[in-house]
Each structure stands twice: as structure tokens, then as C-alpha cells.
Amino acid sequence: MGLKKYAAVQADDCILNVQWAGDHLCVTPVTGAILILGKEGEITSALPDHGLGNGASSATPDLVATCGFDGRVRLHSLPACEAVAEVKLGRSVIERVVWSPDGQHLAVGFGKNLLILDRKGETVATFGEHQTSVTDAAWNPKNAREVASVSGGGARMWRLGATEPFAKFDWGGASLSVAWSPDGRWLVTGDQTASVHLYDFNRDYPLHIQGYETKVKAMAFSPDGKRLATGGSPMVTVWDCTPKNGPEGSTPGQLQFHQGDVEAIAWSPDGKYLATGDILGRLVLSANDKPVSAFQGENNITSLAWNADSTLLAVGDGDGLVVVFQAV
Amino acid sequence: MATEDTRVPVTILTGFLGAGKTTLLNRILTEEHGLRIAVIENEFGEIGIDHELVINTDEELFEMNNGCICCTVRGDLIRILGSLMKRRDKFDHILIETTGLADPGPVVQTFFADEEMQDKLKVNAVVTLVDAKHILLHIDDSEEAKEQIAFADVIILNKCDLVTPAELDSLERRIRGMNALAKIHRTTNAQLPIADVLDVGGFNLDRAMELDPHFLEEEEDDHSHCDHEHGHCEHEHGHCEHEHGHCEHEHDHCEHEHDHSDCDHEHGECKHEEHHHHHHHDETVTSVALEHVGDCDGEKLNTWLSELLRTKGQDIFRTKGIVAVRNNPKRIVFQGVHMIMNAADGGPWGDRQRKSVLVFIGRHLDRAELTKAFQACTL
Numbered sequence: 019m020g021l022k023k024y025a026a027v028q029a030d031d032c033i034l035n036v037q038w039a040g041d042h043l044c045v046t047p048v049t050g051a052i053l054i055l056g057k058e059g060e061i062t063s064a065l066p067d068h069g070l071g072n073g074a075s076s077a078t079p080d081l082v083a084t085c086g087f088d089g090r091v092r093l094h095s096l097p098a099c100e101a102v103a104e105v106k107l108g109r110s111v112i113e114r115v116v117w118s119p120d121g122q123h124l125a126v127g128f129g130k131n132l133l134i135l136d137r138k139g140e141t142v143a144t145f146g147e148h149q150t151s152v153t154d155a156a157w158n159p160k161n162a163r164e165v166a167s168v169s170g171g172g173a174r175m176w177r178l179g180a181t182e183p184f185a186k187f188d189w190g191g192a193s194l195s196v197a198w199s200p201d202g203r204w205l206v207t208g209d210q211t212a213s214v215h216l217y218d219f220n221r222d223y224p225l226h227i228q229g230y231e232t233k234v235k236a237m238a239f240s241p242d243g244k245r246l247a248t249g250g251s252p253m254v255t256v257w258d259c260t261p262k263n264g265p266e267g268s269t270p271g272q273l274q275f276h277q278g279d280v281e282a283i284a285w286s287p288d289g290k291y292l293a294t295g296d297i298l299g300r301l302v303l304s305a306n307d308k309p310v311s312a313f314q315g316e317n318n319i320t321s322l323a324w325n326a327d328s329t330l331l332a333v334g335d336g337d338g339l340v341v342v343f344q345a346v
Numbered sequence: 347m348a349t350e351d352t353r354v355p356v357t358i359l360t361g362f363l364g365a366g367k368t369t370l371l372n373r374i375l376t377e378e379h380g381l382r383i384a385v386i387e388n389e390f391g392e393i394g395i396d397h398e399l400v401i402n403t404d405e406e407l408f409e410m411n412n413g414c415i416c417c418t419v420r421g422d423l424i425r426i427l428g429s430l431m432k433r434r435d436k437f438d439h440i441l442i443e444t445t446g447l448a449d450p451g452p453v454v455q456t457f458f459a460d461e462e463m464q465d466k467l468k469v470n471a472v473v474t475l476v477d478a479k480h481i482l483l484h485i486d487d488s489e490e491a492k493e494q495i496a497f498a499d500v501i502i503l504n505k506c507d508l509v510t511p512a513e514l515d516s517l518e519r520r521i522r523g524m525n526a527l528a529k530i531h532r533t534t535n536a537q538l539p540i541a542d543v544l545d546v547g548g549f550n551l552d553r554a555m556e557l558d559p560h561f562l563e564e565e566e567d568d569h570s571h572c573d574h575e576h577g578h579c580e581h582e583h584g585h586c587e588h589e590h591g592h593c594e595h596e597h598d599h600c601e602h603e604h605d606h607s608d609c610d611h612e613h614g615e616c617k618h619e620e621h622h623h624h625h626h627h628d629e630t631v632t633s634v635a636l637e638h639v640g641d642c643d644g645e646k647l648n649t650w651l652s653e654l655l656r657t658k659g660q661d662i663f664r665t666k667g668i669v670a671v672r673n674n675p676k677r678i679v680f681q682g683v684h685m686i687m688n689a690a691d692g693g694p695w696g697d698r699q700r701k702s703v704l705v706f707i708g709r710h711l712d713r714a715e716l717t718k719a720f721q722a723c724t725l
Binding site for chain 1: 398403406409410422425433
């Protein structure tokens with residue numbers, strides 16, 4: 019297994035996130051135009067920015083949603099990139115938007131509410147009860163009508179059609195990010211402190227992973243939901259989620275492939291490879307906890323994304339460069 | 347000689363409703379000063395300036411490590427400033443406006459307690475606007491007003507045209523008694539050179555002493571018309587050591603969540619303490635400055651300060667100091683907020699007289715006790 023450069027494009031600023039939408043790649047820099055790349059890595063469209071800063075975009079095969087510091091959400095069609103809707107929600111910063119797995123609903127953390135928009139930008143639900151601003155949201159991969167939000171105090175799990183959360187995960191701290199395992203069993207939050215909180219839906223049981231040297235800035239479940247990789251320091255920690263009690267009491271796998279702090283992690287959708295990128299520009303591909311390929315870039319790696327058939331890996335860096343590698 | 351400091355300066359603007367923050371901010375945003383400034387204001391704040399460089403956020407407090415007041419920081423600032431710091435086109439300055447009723451502690455602590463913030467940003471100054479006419483109506487009853495004055499590096503006594511010179515002198519003496527270190531400006535319509543707000547460079551104790559050797563005599567000394575030049579002070583930096591003696595980190599492990607009924611955090615040794623706002627009336631905020639010509643015993647001083655801040659840190663808003671440690675050719679510069687203390691290399695003493703100065707600003711400060719304890723650390 020090796021990595022071969024397939025395409026490269028330069029955006030205006032540090033890459034906030036890269037995400038595949040079918041054959042297209044959506045590239046969101048911290049500031050400047052949001053780029054849509056075509057099959058050959060060519061820029062097919064540049065979507066308008068969001069003022070002082072962009073939030074993390076989200077894309078489905080036929081619709082891309084962008085957001086940012088201007089308090090707006092914009093929807094554009096793919097591949098034509100025609101404007102579908104623009105919603106001015108207010109003055110608060112919108113840090114990210116997330117499409118549901120079926121691409122029908124968009125979760126937007128706006129102030130202390132989690133808003134759910136439809137494909138036309140209409141608000142179909144407003145979920146409140148958050149103590150502080152909603153910082154991230156994650157949909158249940160097994161149920162496109164369930165979504166989790168995180169804010170100060172913990173996580174809330176919501177079901178479309180209901181007004182109250184169907185579950186709460188109150189641990190009192192503050193979170194930066196949230197992810198739902200592909201098998202639907204686990205919810206994980208990456209915290210403002212150097213820890214991770216896990217919630218086991220099977221047992222209605224919270225777990226706390228602590229002792230990290232740094233904040234956990236990247237985390238990803240394997241496609242089967244059996245493993246959770248977390249990064250923030252040079253060491254990538256991989257937890258086994260398969261036992262009845264999950265990672266509780268277990269010793270994690272510790273991957274020491276990097277010299278710099280790892281801030282981007284992505285499993286290939288076929289489950290074979292784990293891609294990790296660090297602040298020194300090193301990209302490592304590993305399989306079964308062993309490195310199989312590496313690439314040294316010039317700038318800190320900020321975002322990684324595999325395409326659906328695990329043949330292409332997009333790598334965004336702190337200087338706005340996006341390189342698409344082909345797995346060969 | 348310190349290496350070039352590339353950190354972006356942050357000015358924290360506090361003050362009660364109506365003190366003149368909007369006027370000052372509008373001037374900063376519109377005047378020609380050659381700086382590109384981003385302003386972070388509270389979503390529900392009084393200002394509501396519609397300007398492309400204004401970012402709205404919701405004040406979001408959380409405890410970083412345990413229940414300690416010193417670990418309460420602003421999560422929204424960490425996220426938004428983190429995003430701003432990724433920009434290729436960095437801002438020259440960031441200005442954070444707090445709501446009139448906010449305790450400035452968590453904002454300041456954000457830049458001390460979070461490593462990323464500390465690496466990329468530096469506090470230029472806490473600037474507190476005071477309504478000279480109305481402050482006396484709430485200074486006795488409002489802990490927030492006292493805290494805003496106590497935390498300040500710069501105090502702007504605004505609306506001076508609405509009070510008599512005698513009233514102003516009296517007010518300034520009162521404020522000086524609470525905060526011996528702050529630079530005080532008297533203004534009307536918040537008219538003062540923008541550099542007095544944006545180019546403070548952190549409070550430089552060393553420079554203050556050099557320019558005004560009597561500044562430690564805060565109770566007698568009238569600073570109302572002092573012309574200290576703070577405009578180009580160099581901010582000490584270097585290899586700050588984050589001393590968080592009471593918070594321990596463990597190796598990676600996974601365990602079942604503890605009972606959260608009493609404590610939100612898992613650091614068992616840290617008690618969850620009352621935070622956010624402390625309404626202890628009839629408490630006086632004062633400054634205590636201590637000086638010793640000669641060296642200190644570094645170990646004794648460290649032990650004493652650690653114990654003092656651990657036990658009394660909630661009442662000590664700010665600590666600043668320059669210390670001469672035995673056998674150390676360099677000055678040690680302290681800056682502290684509540685229980686968090688940073689020590690930095692202040693450069694060689696050179697030909698200057700070796701002496702140690704510590705200043706505490708807080709409530710319940712026992713001058714005699716502090717003096718005695720400090721003297722026990724001196725040589």
C-alpha cells in the first residue's frame with residue numbers, strides 16, 4: 019500500500035475541513051472562498067465565504083451547506099453549485115453544520131439552540147435546553163432521525179418530531195466535538211480538557227477517558243464502530259469498543275508514529291487503514307496498528323478525508339494546500 | 347534579551363453598563379490607528395455594534411480541571427480565538443468586551459490556563475471603564491464592580507465632567523486603594539489616546555518602579571496626575587512555567603464516571619468550590635505591596651506562594667512581582683490570576699540593585715501576615 023499524489027489545489031487560508039460529496043471534494047478554509055473540486059481535482063466552483071471566518075461545511079452528493087462567523091447558512095446544489103438557500107440566523111458565530119446520513123436534514127448549532135433545517139433551508143425543529151452554545155452535533159448513523167448535540171454541561175440526544183431530548187449525558191464540562199459510532203452504540207465527546215467522554219447507549223452507561231497529555235483534537239470511529247482512535251499529542255490512542263463494557267478498564271493501543279501532535283484522523287471506509295496527520299506535516303497510513311506508508315508535507319495537517327471507496331485520501335494543511343492522494 | 351514576541355495582544359474591556367464602553371469601542375473601530383482589530387463582544391451585551399470586525403459570542407464559562415475558581419475560563423473564547431489564530435492574515439489586536447455584570451476573572455484566566463491561548467496570545471491589558479458619577483452608587487454592593495477595578499491594568503475614570511474635582515480626587519484615592527498598580531486616566535466621553543488602551547503591553551512592574559520609586563507607597567501616593575509612560579512597555583515573556591501544583595494528570599485510562607451529584611470533575615483531590623459570583627458584602631478590595639532590597643530564598647518563596655495561592659487564591663485577584671533569587675543572575679517575573687501563577691525569565695539584573703517586589707490585589711488581604719511571611723523568605 020502506498021500513496022501517490024493525484025491532485026493538489028491551493029485555497030486562501032488554513033484548511034478547516036475537507037469532505038467528499040460523491041466524486042466532488044468540498045474544501046473549507048478558515049477564511050476565503052469554499053472550494054468545490056471535481057473528479058480530476060480541478061476547482062469547479064468557489065462558494066462565497068462567511069465574513070471573518072468560515073465554519074466547518076457539510077456536503078451530501080447533491081447539496082453542500084456552508085456556515086460561519088456571519089451567522090449565515092448557505093445551501094448550494096452539487097455539482098452545479100447553484101444557490102439553493104441562504105438563511106441569516108442572527109449575529110452568533112456558527113461553527114459547523116452537519117447533514118443527516120440520509121441527506122435530508124441539516125443540524126446547525128446556533129447559540130444555545132440546535133436548529134434542524136431541511137433541504138430548502140427551512141427550520142423544521144429547534145432543540146433548546148442547552149446551558150451554553152451548541153458547539154457540535156452528530157447524527158445517529160443507524161437512525162437518520164436522531165441527532166446528538168454538545169454544549170457546556172454535556173450532550174443531549176434528540177429525535178425529530180419530539181421536543182424533549184430522549185437521552186441526556188450530563189457530565190458537567192465542555193466539549194469541542196462529538197461523534198456517533200457507525201454501529202450506533204457509542205457517543206463520544208472530545209472535551210475542552212484533556213479527556214474524552216463516552217456514552218454507551220446499549221447500557222445507558224457513561225465512561226470517562228482521562229489522562230491525555232493534551233486536548234483530544236481528533237477522534238474517529240472505525241467504520242464497524244469497534245475501535246475509537248483519538249489524537250492530540252504525538253501518540254494516537256486506539257480504544258477497543260467491542261467488549262461488553264467497552265473500553266472500561268482496558269489498555270488502549272498506542273500508536274507512536276508521529277513526532278508532532280496529531281490533529282487529524284480518518285479511517286478508510288473499508289476499515290483497512292487509519293490515516294493520521296500531525297502538526298509537523300507528517301501523514302502516516304497504518305494498518306493493524308503498523309505503519310504502511312508515510313508522506314512528509316511542509317505544513318501542519320489540519321484535515322483528512324477518504325472518499326467512499328477508500329481509493330482517494332484528501333489532506334488539508336495549515337497553509338491552505340489540499341493534496342489528494344491515490345491509494346496504490 | 348527576549349526573542350521576538352509574535353503573540354497577538356488582547357485587550358479586555360470591562361465596565362458597568364453606561365460607563366462608556368460603546369463610545370470607546372466605536373472610537374477604536376473607526377479611528378485611524380493603523381491597526382486591524384477584531385472585537386469579540388457578548389451576544390447579549392450592551393453594545394451591539396454592527397461592524398464587519400465585530401464577532402458575537404455567548405459568554406460560556408467552564409471549569410478546566412477541577413472545581414477551582416482559578417480554572418474557570420471562557421470556552422467560547424478558546425474556540426473562537428483558536429479559529430482566528432489559524433488565519434494566515436492575523437489581526438494586529440483583539441479586543442474582548444465583557445458584559446457590565448461580568449467577573450473579568452475567567453476572561454483573564456483563559457489566557458493563563460489554556461496552553462494554546464498562552465502560546466498565541468498575550469494579554470495587553472484589562473481596561474476598566476468607570477462611570478465617575480455613578481460608580482459610588484454600586485461600588486459598595488457590587489462584587490463585580492470591585493472585581494473589575496481590582497483586575498484592571500488601566501482604569502478609565504470616565505464622565506469626569508459630571509463630578510467636581512474634589513469628588514474625583516476622592517474617588518481616585520478610593521480606587522487607588524483597591525488597585526495600587528493600575529494606570530488611571532481621567533476622561534470625558536472616553537477621550538484618551540487610543541495607545542493608552544491598546545499599547546499598554548501588560549503591566550510592567552519593573553518599569554513602574556523605575557519611573558516612580560514611590561509607587562509602592564500606594565496609600566499615601568496620589569497617582570491622579572502621574573504621567574507614567576506605559577505606552578511602550580515590553581511585555582515579559584519567554585519560557586513561562588505553568589504552575590498548577592494542585593491538578594494532577596494521570597496516564598490514559600478509562601473508568602466509569604463517578605457520581606456527579608457533588609462534583610462535576612474527576613480530579614478527586616480538588617474540591618468543587620463555589621464559583622461564578624461571590625457575594626460577600628462588606629469586604630474590602632485592597633492592594634498590598636511588599637519590597638525587600640536583596641535576595642530571596644527561591645525555595646522558601648515558592649513554597650510560601652504556592653501555599654498562599656492554594657489556600658487564599660480565591661480572594662487574591664492578581665499577583666505581580668519581580669524577585670531576586672539567590673545565586674540567580676536573572677530576575678524572575680511573576681504574574682498571577684487567582685491560583686494560577688506564571689513565572690518568567692525577566693532578563694539579567696545587570697547593574698541594577700537586586701531587590702524583590704510582590705504586589706497582591708484582592709480582598710481579605712492581611713498586610714501584616716503577608717509581610718511577615720514574605721520576610722521569612724528573604725535573605
